[in-house]
Amino acid sequence: xxxxxxxxxxxxxxxxxxxxxxxxxxxxxxxxxxxxxxxxxxxxxxxxxxxxxxxxxxxxxxxxxxxxxxxxxxxxxxxxxxxxxxxxxxxxxxxxxxxxxxxxxxxxxxxxxxxxxxxxxxxxxxxxxxxxxxxxxxxxxxxxxxxxxxxxxxxxxxxxxxxxxxxxxxxxxxxxxxxxxxxxxxxxxxxxxxxxxxxxxxxxxxxxxxxxxxxxxxxxxxxxxxxxxxxxxxxxxxxxxxxxxxxxxxxxxxxxxxxxxxxxxxxxxxxxxxxxxxxxxxxxxxxxxxxxxxxxxxxxxxxxxx
Amino acid sequence: xxxxxxxxxxxxxxxxxxxxxxxxxxxxxxxxxxxxxxxxxxxxxxxxxxxxxxxxxxxxxxxxxxxxxxxxxxxxxxxxxxxxxxxxxxxxxxxxxxxxxxxxxxxxxxxxxxxxxxxxxxxxxxxxxxxxxxxxxxxxxxxxxxxxxxxxxxxxxxxxxxxxxxxxxxxxxxxxxxxxxxxxxxxxxxxxxxxxxxxxxxxxxxxxxxxxxxxxxxxxxxxxxxxxxxxxxxxxxxxxxxxxxxxxxxxxxxxxxxxxxxxxxxxxxxxxxxxxxxxxxxxxxxxxxxxxxxxxxxxxxxxxxx
Numbered sequence: 323x324x325x326x327x328x329x330x331x332x333x334x335x336x337x338x339x340x341x342x343x344x345x346x347x348x349x350x351x352x353x354x355x356x357x358x359x360x361x362x363x364x365x366x367x368x369x370x371x372x373x374x375x376x377x378x379x380x381x382x383x384x385x386x387x388x389x390x391x392x393x394x395x396x397x398x399x400x401x402x403x404x405x406x407x408x409x410x411x412x413x414x415x416x417x418x419x420x421x422x423x424x425x426x427x428x429x430x431x432x433x434x435x436x437x438x439x440x441x442x443x444x445x446x447x448x449x450x451x452x453x454x455x456x457x458x459x460x461x462x463x464x465x466x467x468x469x470x471x472x473x474x475x476x477x478x479x480x481x482x483x484x485x486x487x488x489x490x491x492x493x494x495x496x497x498x499x500x501x502x503x504x505x506x507x508x509x510x511x512x513x514x515x516x517x518x519x520x521x522x523x524x525x526x527x528x529x530x531x532x533x534x535x536x537x538x539x540x541x542x543x544x545x546x547x548x549x550x551x552x553x554x555x556x557x558x559x560x561x562x563x564x565x566x567x568x569x570x571x572x573x574x575x576x577x578x579x580x581x582x583x584x585x586x587x588x589x590x591x592x593x594x595x596x597x598x599x600x601x602x603x604x605x606x607x608x609x610x611x612x613x614x615x616x617x618x619x620x621x622x623x624x625x626x627x628x
Numbered sequence: 629x630x631x632x633x634x635x636x637x638x639x640x641x642x643x644x645x646x647x648x649x650x651x652x653x654x655x656x657x658x659x660x661x662x663x664x665x666x667x668x669x670x671x672x673x674x675x676x677x678x679x680x681x682x683x684x685x686x687x688x689x690x691x692x693x694x695x696x697x698x699x700x701x702x703x704x705x706x707x708x709x710x711x712x713x714x715x716x717x718x719x720x721x722x723x724x725x726x727x728x729x730x731x732x733x734x735x736x737x738x739x740x741x742x743x744x745x746x747x748x749x750x751x752x753x754x755x756x757x758x759x760x761x762x763x764x765x766x767x768x769x770x771x772x773x774x775x776x777x778x779x780x781x782x783x784x785x786x787x788x789x790x791x792x793x794x795x796x797x798x799x800x801x802x803x804x805x806x807x808x809x810x811x812x813x814x815x816x817x818x819x820x821x822x823x824x825x826x827x828x829x830x831x832x833x834x835x836x837x838x839x840x841x842x843x844x845x846x847x848x849x850x851x852x853x854x855x856x857x858x859x860x861x862x863x864x865x866x867x868x869x870x871x872x873x874x875x876x877x878x879x880x881x882x883x884x885x886x887x888x889x890x891x892x893x894x895x896x897x898x899x900x901x902x903x904x905x906x907x908x909x910x911x912x913x914x915x916x917x918x919x920x921x922x923x924x925x926x927x928x929x930x931x932x933x934x
Contacts, residue, residue, distance in 0.1 A: 336705040337671055343701075361701040362668045365643055385733040386705045391697075395649075395667040398693045399642040423729055427691040427722035429772050466735050543654035 324625040325475070325528045327551065330366040332592030332618035334535075334557050334571075335388055337361070339599050342620060343388040344534060344592065346553070347372050350473060351454050356380045357471060357532050364399055370621050374400065379450060381457070381533060383414030383426040384468035390417070394424050398433070401592035405434045412439045412449055414467045419618075441469050446545055460545050462536035464570045472546065479503075480521035485536045487520065528626045531586075534593050537567065538576040543584045550626045552581050553618065556591035559598075559607055574604045578611035587626075592618030629657045631781070631834045631932040633857065636672040637896030638924035640841075640863050640877075641694055643667070645905050646647060649694040650898065650924060652859070653678050656779060657760050662686040663777060663838050669698035670705055676927050680706065685756060687718030687763070689840060690774035696723070700730050703738070711740045718745045718755055718763075718771045747775050752851055766851050768842035770876045776839040778852065785809075786827035793826065801925045834932045837892075840899050843873065844882040849890045856932045858887050859924065862897035865904075865913055884917035893932075898924030 326349045331342030343360020354376040356363075367374065374396070376395035382390045390413070400409070411417060425432065439449060443461055445485040450457035453476070459468035479501040483543065487497060496506050496515070531546040534555040546552055556574035558566045566573045572580075574591055579591035591608050594601060602619050608615035616624070632655045649666020653673065660682040662669075673680065680702075688696045696719070705717070717723060731738065745755060747765055756763035759782070766776035785807040785918030791802060797808035802812050802821070812821040837852040840861040852858055862880035866874045872879045880888075880897055887895035897914050900907060908921050912919035922930070 335672070336708050337701075360696065363670060365648070365668060368643070385730075386736075387730070387734060391704075392667065395643075395693055395697045398697075402641050414733070416729075420730055420733060423722075424691075424693070424726055427720070427726060428693060430692075430874055444829070486848075513932045581783075 323628060325351070325530070325550075325628075327530060327553070327594070327624040328370065328372060328619045329588070329590075329620055329622045329624075330363050330372075331360050331620055332594060332595045333388070334555075334595055336596060338596040341532065341594065342366055343391070345392060346532065347377075348530065349471060350475065350528075350530075352380070352454075353454065355457075355473070356381055358389040358534070359391075359393040359396055361391040361395075364396045366620065377409075378407060379410045379412070379457075381471050381532075382417055383470060383532070384409070384464060384466055385414055385416050385420070389426075390420075394421060397421065398430075398435070400530045401430070401432045408437060409522070410437045410439060410450075412441060412471075414469070415440045421446070428448045428527070433446050441467075446472075454533040459547075460531060460533060460542065462533060462542075463539045464537070466534045467484045467564065468535060470531060470536070470542075471609060472529065472531045472549070474529040475527040478524040479528055480517070480524045481547075483520055483522060490515065490520075492520075525628050528628075530626065533580075535570065536572060538572050538580070540580070540583070542580060543566040545584065546580075548585050548587075551586070551590065551624060552584065552585040552586040553592060554580055555593035556604060556608065557593050557595050557601060562595075574607045575611055578608040578615055581612040581615070587614065588624070589615040590618050590624060591615060594618075605624070629934060630655045631657070631836070631856075631934075633836060633859070633896070634676065634678060635898070635926055635928045635930075636669050636676070636678075637666050638900060639694070640899045642902060644902040647900065648672055651698060652838065653683075654779060654836065656781065656834075656836075658853040659758075659760065660684070661779070662761075664689055664695040665699040665702060665839070666694050667697040677712040681700045683715075684713060685716045685718070685763075687777050687838075688717065688723055689721055689768070689776060689838070690770060690772055691726070692772065692841070695841075696726075700727060703727065703742070703779075704736075706740065707736070708739045714741045714743060716743045716745060716756075718747060718777075720775070720844055721746045721748060735927075747773075753777075755759045764811050764851075765917075766837060766839060766848065766902055768839060768848075769844070769845045770841045773868070774841060775846075775915075776837060776842070778835065778837045778855070780855075781833040784830040784834055786823070786830045786929070789799065789826055789828060796821065798826075801907075831934050834934070836932065839886075841877060843876040844878050844886070845884070846889065848886060852886075852892065854893075856889050856893040857896065857930060858890065858892040858894070860886055861883045861899035861900060862910060862914065863899050863901050865909060868901075880913045881917055884914040884921055887918040889920070893920065894930070895921040896924045897921060898931060900924075912918040 333341035639647035
């Protein structure tokens with residue numbers, strides 16, 4: 323089952339050097355999500371062959387233009403393409419007003435319902451849960467209200483050893499108990515089949531944390547501890563630390579430090595300042611602190627294996 | 629002196645087939661203008677090497693997303709680039725509200741003043757005049773309030789025949805009279821130098837009319853009569869006439885008919901429906917009615933010679 327992050331863009335502020343604004347598409351098992359939606363995201367999706375027919379949840383971190391100005395166009399295209407199914411939009415207070423006012427002046431009533439979930443809590447909160455996964459906010463410290471997002475698969479059921487199930491002719495009720503990690507007992511409560519003899523360890527639950535935009539903030543560490551994949555903004559090289567602090571951004575060195583301290587699997591850095599035409603120095607700075615670091619280059623796909 | 633129209637995009641509704649939403653850049657003498665600003669217009673400007681340092685006036689026809697969703701991003705980039713000079717935005721009621729609300733939620737105060745000129749009149753009106761040119765609205769019949777724009781150079785001064793000026797040792801006062809088409813008279817009012825002996829005919833005043841989006845509307849004809857260059861939307865082939873009428877759009881055949889009846893110099897058709905991957909049939913339909921017709925292909929430049 324897939325767990326993939328596609329980078330559609332990761333430039334900060336203004337598009338430059340052929341790089342687009344921040345946007346990512348996630349495929350987790352059979353579900354599709356978008357995180358941030360900078361201008362041109364819908365064109366980037368076409369360029370990389372990413373469809374939107376399963377995209378029902380879009381998460382916007384904050385209302386700086388480089389993170390959401392492609393959203394209205396994407397919503398319009400969904401409408402023109404005849405979308406009917408519900409769409410859920412998660413973002414700061416103001417997102418609903420911005421969308422609604424544009425629809426009003428276009429005199430457009432969408433063919434599909436949009437459900438706005440405005441994020442108001444300064445603490446992490448569960449904003450989406452279904453049978454496969456959860457999504458929590460990761461409150462970030464930026465110049466305006468801002469959240470990252472933590473996607474985490476739920477604990478998976480233990481894997482059945484099929485040949486043993488068949489040879490012992492177990493019932494559906496017994497099989498479900500085994501999947502849930504229970505032993506099979508008789509009417510006296512005595513164990514007749516031990517779970518560990520009939521099942522193997524469940525596949526691990528995978529997790530992805532998206533953290534942009536934010537100043538260096540160690541209070542993130544417990545929230546993203548041990549995630550398989552972390553995207554953390556790294557707008558500047560560390561020699562621009564003053565500028566990073568002034569603008570509530572992070573240096574690449576700092577981003578890698580967070581990754582190291584949170585003991586994550588892999589780190590993606592992005593949200594690159596326009597001052598960097600070449601990104602190799604940013605990658606080298608990240609790797610000097612946290613070896614398993616990568617650049618959020620457009621069109622790049624990151625996969626978390628099962 | 630230049631009079632050029634650059635096509636940044638001309639697809640209708642949703643971007644498709646590698647085509648972007650409507651936007652054009654105009655260079656008239658030493659002045660720069662933008663007409664409509666679909667999503668990605670700022671990236672298209674970069675792609676085609678068009679700068680924005682002389683861009684002080686942006687005209688938005690109407691508030692359907694395919695005509696303005698790139699504006700907020702362009703304004704933000706101007707801000708981030710340190711722009712200081714005044715910017716004038718002309719568009720329907722609502723444009724100011726849409727921009728203002730997004731700035732509010734981004735907690736951004738622009739480095740430069742934006743002057744909104746909301747267009748409310750159902751009749752053509754003069755909205756910009758300087759020493760070189762005028763811009764008038766062209767009220768269009770669409771599903772929401774919509775204006776085209778007519779750019780017209782002012783009457784130019786007659787051209788002096790330099791050698792005759794020199795050989796007759798004329799004063800500055802005399803030269804200015806000649807430029808303005810007057811004869812030179814003595815104190816008794818008798819002609820001493822005839823204007824036609826010292827000047828040549830002035831260069832013609834050039835004109836460009838932009839008409840998108842609109843249903844077929846013959847009341848446009850007197851407003852755009854004899855313009856050198858006309859952009860007129862042609863969303864559909866004529867076999868889709870019913871759909872054109874239903875959506876307040878124009879077929880290519882109708883656009884060419886307007887060009888023919890208004891006796892314009894050249895016609896550009898654009899605002900192509902997504903249903904057309906290949907545009908050649910649209911061009912052929914236009915040419916069957918009005919020979920000097922062209923496609924608004926991205927990156928294409930149209931020049932009106934002096």
